[in-house]
Amino acid sequence: MTPAASPPRSHPGLLLVLLAGAQFLVVLNTSIVNVALPAIGQDLDLTPTGLAWIVNAYLIAFGALLPLGGRLTDLLGHRTAFLAGLLVFAAGSLAGSLSAGPTALIAARAVQGIGAALLSPASLAILLAQWPPGPARGKALGIWGAASAAGGAAGVLLSGVLTSTLGWWAIFAISALLALPSLIATLLLLTQGERKPTARLDIPGALIVTAGLTLLVYGLGAKDATPLPDFVLPAAGMLLLSVLIPIERRAKDPLLPPSLLRNRSTATGNLLMLLLGAVWVATFFFLPLYQQKILGYTPLEAGLTQLPLAAALMAASWGAGRLRGTLLPGLLVLAAGLLWLARLPADGAFLPDLLGPSLLIGAGLGLAFVPLTALGIEGAEPRHAGTAGGLINTSRQVGGALGLAVLTTLAAPAAGPAAPATLAHGYRRALVATALIALLAAAGAAIHLLRDRNRTTTTAATPSGHS
Numbered sequence: 001m002t003p004a005a006s007p008p009r010s011h012p013g014l015l016l017v018l019l020a021g022a023q024f025l026v027v028l029n030t031s032i033v034n035v036a037l038p039a040i041g042q043d044l045d046l047t048p049t050g051l052a053w054i055v056n057a058y059l060i061a062f063g064a065l066l067p068l069g070g071r072l073t074d075l076l077g078h079r080t081a082f083l084a085g086l087l088v089f090a091a092g093s094l095a096g097s098l099s100a101g102p103t104a105l106i107a108a109r110a111v112q113g114i115g116a117a118l119l120s121p122a123s124l125a126i127l128l129a130q131w132p133p134g135p136a137r138g139k140a141l142g143i144w145g146a147a148s149a150a151g152g153a154a155g156v157l158l159s160g161v162l163t164s165t166l167g168w169w170a171i172f173a174i175s176a177l178l179a180l181p182s183l184i185a186t187l188l189l190l191t192q193g194e195r196k197p198t199a200r201l202d203i204p205g206a207l208i209v210t211a212g213l214t215l216l217v218y219g220l221g222a223k224d225a226t227p228l229p230d231f232v233l234p235a236a237g238m239l240l241l242s243v244l245i246p247i248e249r250r251a252k253d254p255l256l257p258p259s260l261l262r263n264r265s266t267a268t269g270n271l272l273m274l275l276l277g278a279v280w281v282a283t284f285f286f287l288p289l290y291q292q293k294i295l296g297y298t299p300l301e302a303g304l305t306q307l308p309l310a311a312a313l314m315a316a317s318w319g320a321g322r323l324r325g326t327l328l329p330g331l332l333v334l335a336a337g338l339l340w341l342a343r344l345p346a347d348g349a350f351l352p353d354l355l356g357p358s359l360l361i362g363a364g365l366g367l368a369f370v371p372l373t374a375l376g377i378e379g380a381e382p383r384h385a386g387t388a389g390g391l392i393n394t395s396r397q398v399g400g401a402l403g404l405a406v407l408t409t410l411a412a413p414a415a416g417p418a419a420p421a422t423l424a425h426g427y428r429r430a431l432v433a434t435a436l437i438a439l440l441a442a443a444g445a446a447i448h449l450l451r452d453r454n455r456t457t458t459t460a461a462t463p464s465g466h467s
Helices: 012-031 035-044 050-077 078-097 102-130 135-165 170-189 203-221 231-251 258-262 265-295 300-305 305-320 327-342 350-377 382-411 419-462
Strands: none
Touching: 012 078, 012 102, 012 170, 012 265, 035 050, 035 078, 035 102, 035 265, 050 078, 050 102, 050 258, 050 265, 050 382, 078 102, 078 170, 078 327, 102 350, 102 382, 135 170, 135 265, 135 300, 135 305, 135 350, 203 231, 203 300, 203 382, 231 327, 231 382, 258 265, 258 350, 258 382, 265 350, 265 419, 305 350, 327 350, 327 382, 327 419, 350 382
């Protein structure tokens, strides 16, 4: 079987812009709805749980289908997967801008997620194939990570500007418009790579992952939407995911190759990215709500005040691609920023209360994201580049969906409409829990670094004749 090949790198600068731009679009849509949520809820008469599903429909479809998207990238070729992802993503974005009801909007968000599940691993696979391990790949990953970081922060800013001027529908129209130049650039820059025609898709594995994750996240985040006891749907999801392990062991072409799962770096990177995903999504979900519902910011003001966070995130991501050892400091800085933000008073102001924690949070996210991405794909064989890229992105998106499901429950009032003081208390509680997740990730990173240092020391002390 021949590994899926990527096109020759005849225009490396333009190619990197294309790949970074695709990742920007993917991450943009994890946060672009956040500032617009109050306006969407008012127009479509959505409950807080329904609003969370405007976010979660994208995250679940994206996260649950990423393993399949990564596998398709390896089987069908990087260009085919990249182009298909762009087309589906653009179609979902256009449908979202035309949605007249909550069901249509949630469905459009799911279509966006399906497109993103192809687009993101394909872009990372092309990057890995065209920039071999070394400083050049580190710089390319730094730019790719900076674009990813910019997408998360720019989503909040664009959401505020567009919601205030044109209406919430425009946040989806802009994604469709931004996909057009990427489609043209793909046709011009990328040529079809080789395929592995004898390999087969692991359809049972993909179906089980999708169903299991959907039940798990829906059961956690929509407890009032079903007459079943709260534990039934999450337990069913966990049961389905546990069945996946023996099925994958017997599969001829498993969705997740065993060599990836046995790799310690891959396992550690994905576990920590799961935690970072929860922190990332929760931060960009609760901060705009806090600003609008408690501090009284307009959507435009809430978006503009994300600029310092966005700048810190981009600068830290760019720097993390050129430096070593930024993972643990980044997670600690991130936790400190979240704890600082959690003490935000109900009458807080931007300069004394928001600017400092925003800069710390942005810097921490950027310093941690790039090395975690590199750790998650470290050691992957070239023929599994798409799968490795899909897996690390799966961890981030599923972590975000699971984290948001749990943290929105933690932040919600006990019953009925809540006064601003009650809402503020719930948001603070959720932000403290988010900081604790960041600290848990920092502890995991410290353990990994210690093990890696001990292993390096042991190898260096072993005589070459006995190694």
